[in-house]
Structure formats: structure tokens, C-alpha cells
Amino acid sequence: MGLDIQRAWLRRGAVARLLWPLSCLFGAIAALRRHAYRVGWLRSERAGRPVLVVGNVIAGGAGKTPTTIAIARHLMARGIAVGxxxxxxxxxxxxxxxxxxxxxxxxxxxxxxxxxxxxxxPVVVASRRIEAxxxxxxxxxxxxxxxxxxxxxHLALARDVELCVFDDRGVGNGWLLPAGPLxxxxxxxxxxxxxxxxxxxxxxxxxxxxxxDMAYDKDGHDVALTQLAGRRLAAVAGIARPQAFFDMLAARGMALERTVPLADHHNFSDWQSxxxxxxxxxxTEKDAAKLWPHEPSALAVPLIFTPEPAFFQALDAKLSSVDG
Structure with missing residues (x-):
């Protein structure tokens, strides 16, 4: 997703206004689809277990995956088996x-x-989540x-709890795709x-x-960030907002001589060492498995996302109400 369009989505400027008629069409199609599920023309199917959807309404990375990891760890620590x-x-x-x-x-x-x-x-992938x-x-x-x-x-998968994740963009300019990020x-x-x-x-x-505090290499060996002082450092990120990763490294005292921002989900097939x-x-951890075949000495720096305790209290209460 280009940075230019992401910037355009933050305000209702000329580019967004030009695309607004297409947003109306997008909204009409989306509304018709939701109506089709509501009246039974299309069916949501149950998976045999209660489902918590971690999603968003804004395009681009808002932190769904770190949130999913945090929730999975929390539930597993409570003795709840999750997939x-x-x-x-x-x-x-x-x-x-x-x-x-x-x-x-x-x-x-x-x-x-x-x-x-x-x-x-356990993790299963499929285009149709109900199959997964x-x-x-x-x-x-x-x-x-x-x-x-x-x-x-993805309304084909019936869900019991919905969690909507936002980053600092909020809802951007408040318009639907493609005039806005929604x-x-x-x-x-x-x-x-x-x-x-x-x-x-x-x-x-x-x-x-x-x-x-620690990065790790392709063999799983830890390297303290403090041990990187004095080295020539470069950082690469193929995520929705690469600059956020670079800024966090800089805030930890990493003197980055070079940064390489790439598109989200970049496959590194064209990587030059x-x-x-x-x-x-x-x-990033997300990039590591794709980068290591081309840059074996690269170090992955984990991002730890910790929701506030009140969130987990509310989540536990909601899940308990579903369990009955």
C-alpha cells in the first residue's frame, strides 16, 4: 500500500474527494452483502467452537497480529486451549x-x-476461515x-466475540475505501x-x-541490543508502517546508518545483501523468515505488545459469558 495514498486517507483533500464516488459504490456493495447475511441469503457457519475475531475496519496494519499473539498467550496462561x-x-x-x-x-x-x-x-490457514x-x-x-x-x-465464519483494533490513525478521514481507509x-x-x-x-x-531487550539470529541465539553498540547498523522492515520500527530502534539507542522501508509482506526475492x-x-520478526535465506546474519527484533490489565479483565468476562 503506497505511502501517498495512506497520507491522502488522513484528510479529505483533493485525492480523497476525487475517489469519493467510488467509496459510495463500495459502501453500497458492502451494505448489500451485510444485508444478505442478515436475512439469510448468505449463511454464516459455525465452527464447533466459540470464535473470537481480532480484526479492524481500517486498511493497513493496525496491530492485529501482535494483539492475537498477546491474547493467545493470555488465554493459554489461564489454561484455555486456543487455536x-x-x-x-x-x-x-x-x-x-x-x-x-x-x-x-x-x-x-x-x-x-x-x-x-x-x-x-496450532494455526490453520485458508481463504475461507470456516474451512480453516x-x-x-x-x-x-x-x-x-x-x-x-x-x-x-469475513461474515461466512460465525463469531461469538468481535474485537476491533485501531492504531493512532483512528479512522483517518472517516471515508470508505478507496477515498478513505475504512x-x-x-x-x-x-x-x-x-x-x-x-x-x-x-x-x-x-x-x-x-x-x-534481545534480538535473535536464524539459529535462535539471543543477542542483547546493548551489545550492538559500535556496530554499523542497518534496519529493514516490510510491514505496514516501517518507520514505526525504525523509530522504536532509534528510541532504544540504535544508531541506524541505513534504513530500508519496504511494502507490507515483501518477499525479499530481490534483496541485495x-x-x-x-x-x-x-x-522485524515478521520479516525474519523471509529475509534469512538472503541475509543469514540478520537479527530479528521482537515487538512485544501488552494490552492494559483492564482489557484482559473485560475480555475474560466476555469470554466467560459466552462459555455460559
């Missing part, structure tokens, strides 16, 4: 498949692979809750609202983002 389903955006395969030890980003998508590695929870959910339950009948990473607008109009009914940024645009629960030029390369 995750996802579309697996950016993968080259089309089938419904479970992520296994040897799965690659091209097979399953970078974000689902990160969720599996970060939590150890059914395979998940078939292979892991102990699962008590299914987390759907993204899919707020996939659907806001406000809309949902169970919980969580802000992943530092400056929420409106009411909701908050969380704190921070880089881990920076290690050969004497750089220690830092990347």
Missing part, C-alpha cells in the same frame, strides 16, 4: 493447511507463521476457543475496542508496544 485461523495473506498456496515445523512464509503467510512460532498454538476452523477442530479437538486473525468482514463504516457494533498506538483517537482500551557492505542488519 488460530487466518487467511494467510501473501502465501503462494491456495489450499487449506495447518502450519507445521517446516512451513515457510510462501506456503502459509508471514503473519500466521509468526503467530505459530510466538505462541506454539473445521480443520483446526478436527486435528486439535482439545481447542476451546478459536482466534481468527483478521476477518472482521473497510466499513465506523462506529459499528463490536464487543471490545483496543488501541495499539500511543495516541488513541477515541475511547477504548489501550496497550503498550515495546521492542524486546547489506552484511556484505559491513552492516549488521536488524529486521
Amino acid at each position: 488460530v485461523v487466518s487467511r494467510g495473506f501473501g502465501r503462494q498456496t491456495k489450499d487449506c493447511r495447518e502450519i507445521l515445523a517446516g512451513s515457510t512464509p510462501s506456503e502459509v503467510g508471514d503473519e500466521p507463521l509468526l503467530i505459530h512460532k510466538a505462541t506454539g498454538a 476452523a473445521r480443520l483446526l477442530v478436527q486435528r486439535h479437538p482439545q481447542v476451546q476457543w478459536i482466534l481468527c486473525d483478521d476477518g472482521l468482514q 473497510r466499513e463504516a465506523w462506529p459499528r457494533a463490536c464487543d471490545l475496542v483496543l488501541h495499539t498506538g500511543d495516541h488513541p483517537a477515541f475511547a477504548g482500551f489501550r496497550g503498550r508496544r515495546a521492542l524486546a 547489506l552484511a556484505d557492505a559491513g552492516f549488521t542488519v536488524l529486521c
Whole structure:
């Protein structure tokens, strides 16, 4: 997603106004689709387990994946068995498949692979999340809750709890795609609202983002960030907002000599090594599995997202009400 259009989505300027008629068409089609599910022309299907959807109404990364990881860890710490389903955006395969030890980003998508590695929870990807959910339950009948990473607008999968995630953009200029960033109009009914940024645009629960104290290499060996002082550092990020990663590294005292912002889900097939030029390369966890085949010495720096305690209290109460 180009930075120019993202900037245009923050205000109702000339570009946004030019695209506004298309937004009206988009909104009409989306409304008709929601109506079709409401009256039964299209059916939402249940997966055999309660479902929590972690999604958003704004295009681009708002922090859904870190939120899904945080929730999975929280529920597992409470003794609740969870599994995750996802579309697996950016993968080259089309089938419904479970992520296994040897799965690659091209097979399953970078974000689902990160969720599996970060939590150890079973993760299944499919274009139709209901197919993923059914395979998940078939292979892991102990699962008590299914987390759907993204899919707020994927109404074919019936859900019991909806969590809408926002970053500091809020709703941007408030218009629907393509004149604005919204996939659907806001406000809309949902169970919980969580802000992943530092400056929420409106009411909701908050969380704190921070880089881990340690980076790690492709073999899983930790390297303290403090040990990187004095090295020539370069940072690369193929995420929705690369500058946010670079800024967080700088705030941790990393003197970045070079930064390489790339499009979200970049596959690094055209990567030119920076290690050969004497750089220690830092990347996001999401990018690491795709970058390591081309830059084996790169270090992944985890992002830790911690929702406030009040959010988990509200989430636990909501899930308990569904469990009965």
C-alpha cells in the first residue's frame, strides 16, 4: 500500500474527494452483502467452537497480529486451549493447511507463521476461515476457543466475540475505501475496542508496544541490543508502517546508518545483501523468515505488545459469558 495514498486517507483533500464516488459504490456493495447475511441469503457457519475475531475496519496494519499473539498467550496462561485461523495473506498456496515445523512464509503467510512460532498454538490457514476452523477442530479437538486473525468482514465464519483494533490513525478521514481507509463504516457494533498506538483517537482500551531487550539470529541465539553498540547498523522492515520500527530502534539507542522501508509482506526475492557492505542488519520478526535465506546474519527484533490489565479483565468476562 503506497505511502501517498495512506497520507491522502488522513484528510479529505483533493485525492480523497476525487475517489469519493467510488467509496459510495463500495459502501453500497458492502451494505448489500451485510444485508444478505442478515436475512439469510448468505449463511454464516459455525465452527464447533466459540470464535473470537481480532480484526479492524481500517486498511493497513493496525496491530492485529501482535494483539492475537498477546491474547493467545493470555488465554493459554489461564489454561484455555486456543487455536488460530487466518487467511494467510501473501502465501503462494491456495489450499487449506495447518502450519507445521517446516512451513515457510510462501506456503502459509508471514503473519500466521509468526503467530505459530510466538505462541506454539496450532494455526490453520485458508481463504475461507470456516474451512480453516473445521480443520483446526478436527486435528486439535482439545481447542476451546478459536482466534481468527483478521476477518472482521469475513461474515461466512460465525463469531461469538468481535474485537476491533485501531492504531493512532483512528479512522483517518472517516471515508470508505478507496477515498478513505475504512473497510466499513465506523462506529459499528463490536464487543471490545483496543488501541495499539500511543495516541488513541477515541475511547477504548489501550496497550503498550515495546521492542524486546534481545534480538535473535536464524539459529535462535539471543543477542542483547546493548551489545550492538559500535556496530554499523542497518534496519529493514516490510510491514505496514516501517518507520514505526525504525523509530522504536532509534528510541532504544540504535544508531541506524541505513534504513530500508519496504511494502507490507515483501518477499525479499530481490534483496541485495547489506552484511556484505559491513552492516549488521536488524529486521522485524515478521520479516525474519523471509529475509534469512538472503541475509543469514540478520537479527530479528521482537515487538512485544501488552494490552492494559483492564482489557484482559473485560475480555475474560466476555469470554466467560459466552462459555455460559
